Amino acid sequence: MESMSKAGIGRFLARQGILIAFAVFIIGFTLANGRFLSPENVMGVVRSSAILGVMALGVTFVVISGNLDLSVGSMMSFSTIVVLDLHDKIGPVLAIPAMFVMTLCLGAFIGFLVGYLKLNSLIVTLGMLSAIHGLTLTYSGGQNMDIADKEGTWFSVFGQGSALGIPVPILIFLLLAALLGIVLAKTPFGRKVYAVGGNGTAATFSGIKRARIVFLCYVMSSFCVAVAGLIQASRSLGSQNTVGQGLELDVLAAVILGGASLLGGSGTIFKTVIGVLILGFIQNGLLLVGLQFYVQFVVTWAIIILAVWLDIAAKRGKLLSTIA
Amino acid sequence: MSDQTPALRLEGIVKTFPGVRALDGVSLSVMPGEVHALMGENGAGKSTLMKVLGGIYQPQEGRIIVEEVPTVMTSPLQAKSKGIVFIHQELSLAEELTVAENIYLGELPRRSFGRVDWEKLYTQTDAILAKLKVGFNAKTIVGDLSIANQQMVEIARALTVDAKAVIFDEPTASLTDAEKVVLFDVISDLQRQGVGIIYISHRMEEIFKITDRISVLRDGSYRGTLETRNTTEEEVTQLMIGRALDLSRNESNHELGDVALEVRGLSCGHMFKDVSFDVRRGEVLGFYGLVGAGRTEIVETLFGLREPSGGKILLDGEEVRISSPADAISKGISLVPEDRKGQGLVLGMNCRDNMTLPQVGELSSGPFVAPGAETAIFDKYKEKLDIRTPGWKQTVGNLSGGNQQKIVIAKWLSMHPKVLIVDEPTRGIDVGSKSEIHNLIRDLAAQGYAVIVVSSEMPEVLHVSDRIVAMFSGRVMRTFTSEEVTEESLIQAISGITATEKVA
Amino acid sequence: MEAGNLSKFLKNGAIWGFIVIELIFFSVAGEFMSLSDKAFMDVDNMLLLLKQSAPIGIIAMGMTIIMVNGNIDLSVGAIFALSAVILLDSLTWTVFAGLGDWVIPVSWALALLTGVGLGAINGFIVWKTGVDAFIVTLGSMLGFRGLVFMYNGETPTSSLNWTLVDFAEAQFLGLHTATWFLAIVTLVMWYLMTRTVHGRNAYAIGDNRDAAVNAGIKVGPHMLINFMIIGFLAALSAVVFYSESGSVNPNDGQLYELWVITAVVLGGTKLTGGAGSIVSTLGGVLAIQLLRKGLGHIGADTSTVNLVIGLILIAVLFLDRQLNTKGKEELKL
Amino acid sequence: ESHSPMRIGITQNNVGVDSYQTTYENAFIAAAEANDNVEVVVLDAGGDVARQIAQMEDLIQQDVDAIIIWPTNGEAVIPAVRKAHSAEIPVIVTNSNIAEAGFDFVSTFSGPDNITQGSRSAEIMCDRFKALGIEDEARVVQISGQPGYTTAIERQKGFDDRLPEVCPNVTLVETQPGDWNREKSQQVMEAFLVKYDDIDGVYAGDDNMGVGALNAALAADRAEGITFVGATNFAVGYEAMERGEYWGSIYQSPVDDAEAALQSAIDLISGEELPFLNYFDTPKITQDNMTEFTKPVF
Ligand SMILES: Nc1ncnc2c1ncn2[C@@H]1O[C@H](COP(=O)(O)OP(=O)(O)OP(=O)(O)O)[C@@H](O)[C@H]1O
Numbered sequence A: 001m002e003s004m005s006k007a008g009i010g011r012f013l014a015r016q017g018i019l020i021a022f023a024v025f026i027i028g029f030t031l032a033n034g035r036f037l038s039p040e041n042v043m044g045v046v047r048s049s050a051i052l053g054v055m056a057l058g059v060t061f062v063v064i065s066g067n068l069d070l071s072v073g074s075m076m077s078f079s080t081i082v083v084l085d086l087h088d089k090i091g092p093v094l095a096i097p098a099m100f101v102m103t104l105c106l107g108a109f110i111g112f113l114v115g116y117l118k119l120n121s122l123i124v125t126l127g128m129l130s131a132i133h134g135l136t137l138t139y140s141g142g143q144n145m146d147i148a149d150k151e152g153t154w155f156s157v158f159g160q161g162s163a164l165g166i167p168v169p170i171l172i173f174l175l176l177a178a179l180l181g182i183v184l185a186k187t188p189f190g191r192k193v194y195a196v197g198g199n200g201t202a203a204t205f206s207g208i209k210r211a212r213i214v215f216l217c218y219v220m221s222s223f224c225v226a227v228a229g230l231i232q233a234s235r236s237l238g239s240q241n242t243v244g245q246g247l248e249l250d251v252l253a254a255v256i257l258g259g260a261s262l263l264g265g266s267g268t269i270f271k272t273v274i275g276v277l278i279l280g281f282i283q284n285g286l287l288l289v290g291l292q293f294y295v296q297f298v299v300t301w302a303i304i305i306l307a308v309w310l311d312i313a314a315k316r317g318k319l320l321s322t323i324a
Numbered sequence B: 001m002s003d004q005t006p007a008l009r010l011e012g013i014v015k016t017f018p019g020v021r022a023l024d025g026v027s028l029s030v031m032p033g034e035v036h037a038l039m040g041e042n043g044a045g046k047s048t049l050m051k052v053l054g055g056i057y058q059p060q061e062g063r064i065i066v067e068e069v070p071t072v073m074t075s076p077l078q079a080k081s082k083g084i085v086f087i088h089q090e091l092s093l094a095e096e097l098t099v100a101e102n103i104y105l106g107e108l109p110r111r112s113f114g115r116v117d118w119e120k121l122y123t124q125t126d127a128i129l130a131k132l133k134v135g136f137n138a139k140t141i142v143g144d145l146s147i148a149n150q151q152m153v154e155i156a157r158a159l160t161v162d163a164k165a166v167i168f169d170e171p172t173a174s175l176t177d178a179e180k181v182v183l184f185d186v187i188s189d190l191q192r193q194g195v196g197i198i199y200i201s202h203r204m205e206e207i208f209k210i211t212d213r214i215s216v217l218r219d220g221s222y223r224g225t226l227e228t229r230n231t232t233e234e235e236v237t238q239l240m241i242g243r244a245l246d247l248s249r250n251e252s253n254h255e256l257g258d259v260a261l262e263v264r265g266l267s268c269g270h271m272f273k274d275v276s277f278d279v280r281r282g283e284v285l286g287f288y289g290l291v292g293a294g295r296t297e298i299v300e301t302l303f304g305l306r307e308p309s310g311g312k313i314l315l316d317g318e319e320v321r322i323s324s325p326a327d328a329i330s331k332g333i334s335l336v337p338e339d340r341k342g343q344g345l346v347l348g349m350n351c352r353d354n355m356t357l358p359q360v361g362e363l364s365s366g367p368f369v370a371p372g373a374e375t376a377i378f379d380k381y382k383e384k385l386d387i388r389t390p391g392w393k394q395t396v397g398n399l400s401g402g403n404q405q406k407i408v409i410a411k412w413l414s415m416h417p418k419v420l421i422v423d424e425p426t427r428g429i430d431v432g433s434k435s436e437i438h439n440l441i442r443d444l445a446a447q448g449y450a451v452i453v454v455s456s457e458m459p460e461v462l463h464v465s466d467r468i469v470a471m472f473s474g475r476v477m478r479t480f481t482s483e484e485v486t487e488e489s490l491i492q493a494i495s496g497i498t499a500t501e502k503v504a
Numbered sequence C: 001m002e003a004g005n006l007s008k009f010l011k012n013g014a015i016w017g018f019i020v021i022e023l024i025f026f027s028v029a030g031e032f033m034s035l036s037d038k039a040f041m042d043v044d045n046m047l048l049l050l051k052q053s054a055p056i057g058i059i060a061m062g063m064t065i066i067m068v069n070g071n072i073d074l075s076v077g078a079i080f081a082l083s084a085v086i087l088l089d090s091l092t093w094t095v096f097a098g099l100g101d102w103v104i105p106v107s108w109a110l111a112l113l114t115g116v117g118l119g120a121i122n123g124f125i126v127w128k129t130g131v132d133a134f135i136v137t138l139g140s141m142l143g144f145r146g147l148v149f150m151y152n153g154e155t156p157t158s159s160l161n162w163t164l165v166d167f168a169e170a171q172f173l174g175l176h177t178a179t180w181f182l183a184i185v186t187l188v189m190w191y192l193m194t195r196t197v198h199g200r201n202a203y204a205i206g207d208n209r210d211a212a213v214n215a216g217i218k219v220g221p222h223m224l225i226n227f228m229i230i231g232f233l234a235a236l237s238a239v240v241f242y243s244e245s246g247s248v249n250p251n252d253g254q255l256y257e258l259w260v261i262t263a264v265v266l267g268g269t270k271l272t273g274g275a276g277s278i279v280s281t282l283g284g285v286l287a288i289q290l291l292r293k294g295l296g297h298i299g300a301d302t303s304t305v306n307l308v309i310g311l312i313l314i315a316v317l318f319l320d321r322q323l324n325t326k327g328k329e330e331l332k333l
Numbered sequence D: 001e002s003h004s005p006m007r008i009g010i011t012q013n014n015v016g017v018d019s020y021q022t023t024y025e026n027a028f029i030a031a032a033e034a035n036d037n038v039e040v041v042v043l044d045a046g047g048d049v050a051r052q053i054a055q056m057e058d059l060i061q062q063d064v065d066a067i068i069i070w071p072t073n074g075e076a077v078i079p080a081v082r083k084a085h086s087a088e089i090p091v092i093v094t095n096s097n098i099a100e101a102g103f104d105f106v107s108t109f110s111g112p113d114n115i116t117q118g119s120r121s122a123e124i125m126c127d128r129f130k131a132l133g134i135e136d137e138a139r140v141v142q143i144s145g146q147p148g149y150t151t152a153i154e155r156q157k158g159f160d161d162r163l164p165e166v167c168p169n170v171t172l173v174e175t176q177p178g179d180w181n182r183e184k185s186q187q188v189m190e191a192f193l194v195k196y197d198d199i200d201g202v203y204a205g206d207d208n209m210g211v212g213a214l215n216a217a218l219a220a221d222r223a224e225g226i227t228f229v230g231a232t233n234f235a236v237g238y239e240a241m242e243r244g245e246y247w248g249s250i251y252q253s254p255v256d257d258a259e260a261a262l263q264s265a266i267d268l269i270s271g272e273e274l275p276f277l278n279y280f281d282t283p284k285i286t287q288d289n290m291t292e293f294t295k296p297v298f
C-alpha cells in the first residue's frame, strides 16, 4: 500500500514537476505582495507575456525539430518597424499582409539554409540576428517608427483591444497556442517534427522529407514572429528599432523551461506556455517585490535552475543527478 | 568443476522498471575458465541481468558475489575494477576517436602530468589487433569502420585488462563468419587463462560450439542450467519458449509472377559496379557477401539514398529514377535498414508511433492523425511478431534489442510494399521469432510481394531465398538458384575465387 | 594515410581559406575605399589584429573544450565582467596597501580565482543537478551579471594603474602582451586537448556519453574541471584586457558568449560535442576579428556592418560544407 | 602636417541602440559630406569597450588627423586615448565625457551635460507639482536608462540630487531600469501601477522610456493624474506633449551634438584653441514652452 501510493505520488510529480515549481513561485510571490494575484495584475502579466509567448510557440517547433532560432528577436523588430511604417503609407489593411509576407520570406530564407542546405542552425540564425538588424536599420534609417494618427486607427485592436473582457493579445496567444498545440500533437506534420528532431536519419529512412519539415518549422516560427510584431506594433503604435532585441534568449529560456530538449525530439506547446508564464510571472513578481534589478537577476537565476531541476528530479525520482 | 570456487555468482536478482519486472529473482554462477551461455527470448532479461552485473543498473534485491566476496556494483568503473569486462550488445564507442583510444577508453596509459602515453597505447593496441587479425590499425578513426569492424573494436576491449569475467552480449550479431572464427579463438584463449565467460547469443550453432553450460531465462525468471554436452537444441528451445519449434521451411508452391524490380548495370562510385539482377513477384532474392561487399550500398541506392553513377532501375518494366526514400516508398519500395538505432528508430518515441511513422500521413483522417488505426496496426504486429512491451506507449529505447528490431520490421511489413528489402533482418532476434520472421518473409512472397533479403548469415540466406546473389567487392559474382547452391560454392563466390577462375 | 592527411587538412582548412579571402578582399577594397594610405596588410596592422583577437580568443579556447565535452557556457561574458571587477577593485584594497606594485600579481590571482570559482559553480550545478548546461549557464549569465551590479551598483569599477597599463601595452619580440597570452593559452589548450588523458576523455564524453560512462570515465569531475578551465580563461581574458583599460562597466562582456561560440563553431567544433580543434578555433576567432577590422577599414556604416557580418557568417558555413561533402557517393540524408 | 582633405575618425558608443545615436551618425556623415575639405571614417563600438579600444588603435594605425570618441566607458578608454595622444593625434570626446584622469590626453569635450539634464528634469517635475499644489505629498517613480551607461548614471544622479533640494517633501518611491527601451519601460510601469495606488510623477531617463510608461498608464486609465517628465526629447515625446499627455523633457539635438563634435575636430586640426569643456545647451521643454522648439526629427 505504502509503496503504491508513494509510487503514485512519484509518478504524478514526474508528470507535473514544472507545474508544481510554477505553483510554488506563485505562492511565494503572493505572500510577498498581496496584489500579485489580483485579476488586473494577472491579466497584465499574461498580456505582456503574450508577445514573448507567441514567439515561443514557433520556436517550440524549431527546437523540437532539433534546431535553434536566435533570430526571432531581431526579426520581431523588423516586423514591427515594417508594419508601422506601411500603416501610414498603404493603410493597415494592406500593411498587415505585406508585413507577414516579408517576415515569412525571412523565415523561408532561414528554413532554406538550415533545412535544404543543412547549415548549422545556431550560426545561421545568429548570422540572421545580425543581418536582420542591419536590414531594419537600413529600412528605417535607424529612426523610431510611429503611426501619425494614433487615435484614429483601428490597428490598435490587436494590442490594446479586448473581447469578452479579455485583452486581444491574450486571446491571440491562447488561440494560436491551441491551434499550434493541435498541429503539433494531432497532425502528421507534428509527428514528423518530433521524428526529425528525435532522429533525423531514421526520419529520412521513413520517407519523411526532413528538409521540408525543418523548412516549415522556420516558416512557422517566422509566422509567429509576425504575429508578435503585429501585437507589439499595435500595442504601442510606435516602436524603436531594437524592440525585440535580446528576446531570443528569453524565448529560448521559456521553451527550455517548459521542458523541450535542445537536442530535439521533445517538448510540447502546453509546456512552453507554462514556461512563458513562469518567466512572465517571475519578472513581474520580482518587480512587485521591488528588489533592485540586479537582485532580481540573481533570483531569476536561482528560480530558473530550481524549476528545471525540480522538473527533471521528479522525472528521475531522485534529487541528485546520476552523472558519475 | 563443482569443487572449484565460482568466479562469479548472482543470487536472487530482482530488477523492475516502471510497468516491467525485467528480472524476477535470477541466480547464476560462472566458473573460472567456463564459457557460460545465457539464453532466452527477446526481452527475457539477459541484457538487464548483465547490466546489473556490470554496475550499470542497481538491482532492487539480490547479491553479486565475486570470488566468494559479496560485492555491490555501484558503477561500471567499479565493476571494471573488480575484473568484470562488459562487451555491450549495442555498440558503445566514441566514433570520432581512434581505435586505440576506444579500446582503452577510460584507462588510457598515462605519463607524468596526465599525459597520454601514445607509444604504449599504440603498441599495446597493435598487439591486440594482431591477435584479432583485423584489417585496420590502432590509429584508424572508429567512425570510418564498418559496423562489423566496430564490433571487433568492442571485442578488443576484453583483452586489455586482467579480467576475472568477461560478458559478451550478442557479440556476433553483426559479424561475418571469418570474424566469428577470430572471436571464438579469443574466447578460448581467455578460457585457457581461467577467465569466466558469459556468452549471450541467439545462435544455437555457436552456443553448442563454444559453451560449457547454458542457463535459460524466460520472462525475467531463471529456468534452469543445462550442460551443453548433454543437451540438445530442442531441449534448450523448449526451456526458452515453452514449446518445441517448427523449423521447416514454409514451402508454399506458389507461381512466380512478373519481374517486379530489375536492375541493369547499376554502379555507384567505387562502392559497387555493374550490378544486374531481377526479382519477381512471389520471389525471395537473397544477397550474400562479406563485409564491405557493397550489398547495403545497393539497397540504399534502390531506396533513393544514394545517387547511382550509372545503370538503370526498372520497376514493373518501366525505368524509374528514385530520388529519395519518400519517392521510393511512394513507388512501393520498403527498406528495413541494417542499423536499427541509427536508421531504423526514433529512440525517444513510443513503439506505436515508430511503427507507423512512414504511413502517418496516409493513416490520417482529415488533417489529424488517426490513433485508432495506428494502434490497430501496432496490436496486429505486436501479436504477429510477438513483440514484448508493456504497451504501445512504451518508449522504444526501453525495449530489448530484439524487440526493437521487431518494431523496425513491423514498420515496413505494415506498409505492404511491392518490393520489400530487408538488410540483416534478424540481427539480435531470438530463435523463435527468427523462424517466425522467416516464415513471414516466405508468406509475403507467397502473397505476391517481391522480397530482397540481405544477410551475412549463411543459414538464413539459404533458408529463405529462392535465388541468391553472391557479391564480392562491389560486384555480382554469381546468382544461384536454391537448387544449385551449396555452402561451398557460395563461400567460393563471395571470396572472389570465381572471379579469378572466370578470368583464367 | 597521406591522402587522409590532405583531406583532413582541407576539411579543417575551410576557415583558413576564408581568412585568406578576407585578407585579399580587404587589401584590394582598402585601396579604393579606405581613407588611410596604409595597406590593410601592413605588419603593424596584422600585429594589432592578433592583439585585438585576444579577449574573445582566450575565452574561445575554453569554449572549445567545453563544447567538445558536450556542454556549452553562456555565462562567460558575466564571468569576464565579475573577474574584472575583482581585479580592478582589489588593486585598491587597503589590506594590500603595503604591497606597492606587488599588489598586481595578488589582484591577478584573485581575479583568476574568481573565474575558477564561478566556473566551478556552473560545473558543480551541471554535475549534481543534471540540468542541461545550456539552462544552467543561461541562468548564471543573468545571476553572475547580477553579482557584478551588486558589487558596485551601476557605476564602473576603475583603477588605472599605469605600471599595469605599460606592461599590457608592451611589445616583446614584436608581439603585444595580449598576443603572448593568446598564444600561450592556445598552445597549452592545444596540448591539453590533444596530448593529455583529460583532453582525450573530454572528446570521448562529448562523442558518446554512455560509452564513456560504461568505460568508467567519471563524467562529472571532467565537466567540473572543464567549467573551471573556461572560468579561468574568461578571467584571464579579463585580466589581460583590463590591465590595459583599467575600468570595467557592469555591462561589459555582454554578448561575448555569442561571439565566442560563433568563433568556435566557425572553427568546426560540433555543437553536439565530440569533435573540434583548438587550432581551428583560433582560425574562427581571427576570421571574425578580421571581418570587423576589415569592414572598419573600408568604412562600412553600422547597418551595413550588421548585414554583412551576418551574411558572411552564413557564407563561411556554406563554404565549409561544400568543402566537406564527400561528393555524390555520400548518403543523401 | 596639413593634409587636404582632413581625415577624421569617429568611434561611436552604440549606434543601433536608439534613434538618437543613428541620427547622430547620419548627421555626422552629412556634415562631413557637406565639407569638401573633410573625409571621415565612422565606426560603431556596439557598446563594447574592447571593440572601441580596438577601433581607437585602428584609427591611430590609419594615421588620421583627429579622432572623435563617444566613450562606451569614460575610464576604460583612457589608455587608448593616451596612445592617440602619444601618436600626436588630437582626440575630441563627444556626448559623454571621459574621466578626469584622461583629461591630459584629450583636446576638448563637446556634448551635453547629463548631470545638469537630470537636475533640470527634477526642476521641471517640481515646478509642475507646485503648480498643481501637490509639492508636499507627491510621490515619484523613476525609470532609468540602461544600467552601466554613463548617460544613464549621470542623469539619475542629477535627478536624485536635485529633487530633494527643490521639492524636499516629494518622495522618490522606487527606481528601476528601462534599458532605453519603450517596451521594457512599459512593463516596469505596469508593475509600478499595480504596486502603488498613488503615483504623481514619473521621471524617465529618456522620452522613449517616458512614452512607454505613459502607454502603460493610459492602458490602466491612470495617466490623467500623473506628470511625465523625460529627457532627450524624441519625436514621440514631443507629440505626446502636444496631446497634453506628457509634461516635459530636455531638448537635445543629436544633429547639434554631431555637428559640434565635427566642428571641434576641424577647428583643432586647423590649429584653433578651443575651451576644454564645450557643453552645448540642452534647455527645458514643457507643454508651456514647446512652441519655441521644432519637433525633433528622430
Ligand atoms: N530502461 C528500461 N526501461 C524500461 N524497461 C526496460 C528498460 N530496459 C529493459 N527494459 C525491459 O526489460 C525487459 C528485459 O530486457 P532485456 O534488454 O534485458 O532483454 P534481453 O533478454 O537482453 O533481450 P534481447 O535478446 O532482445 O536483447 C524487456 O521487457 C525490456 O523492455
Ligand SMILES: Nc1ncnc2c1ncn2[C@@H]1O[C@H](COP(=O)(O)OP(=O)(O)OP(=O)(O)O)[C@@H](O)[C@H]1O
Binding pocket: B135, B144, B145, B146, B147, B148, B289, B290, B291, B292, B293, B294, B295, B296, B297, B338, B456
Ligand atoms: N576494405 C574496406 N575496409 C574497411 N571498410 C570498408 C571496406 N570496404 C567497405 N568498407 C566499409 O564497410 C562498410 C560496409 O560496407 P557495405 O555496407 O558495402 O558492406 P555490406 O556488404 O553491406 O556488409 P555489411 O552491411 O554486412 O557490413 C561501408 O561503410 C564501407 O564504407
Ligand SMILES: O[C@@H]1[C@@H](O)[C@H](O)OC[C@H]1O
Binding pocket: D018, D020, D095, D151, D180, D205, D206, D207, D231, D232, D252
Ligand atoms: O537619449 C539618450 C541619449 O541622450 C544618450 O546620449 O544616448 C542614449 C539615448 O537613449
Ligand SMILES: [Mg+2]
Binding pocket: B046, B047, B048, B089, B169, B400, B401, B402
Ligand atoms: Mg539484450
Ligand SMILES: [Mg+2]
Binding pocket: B295, B296, B338, B423, B454
Ligand atoms: Mg550491410
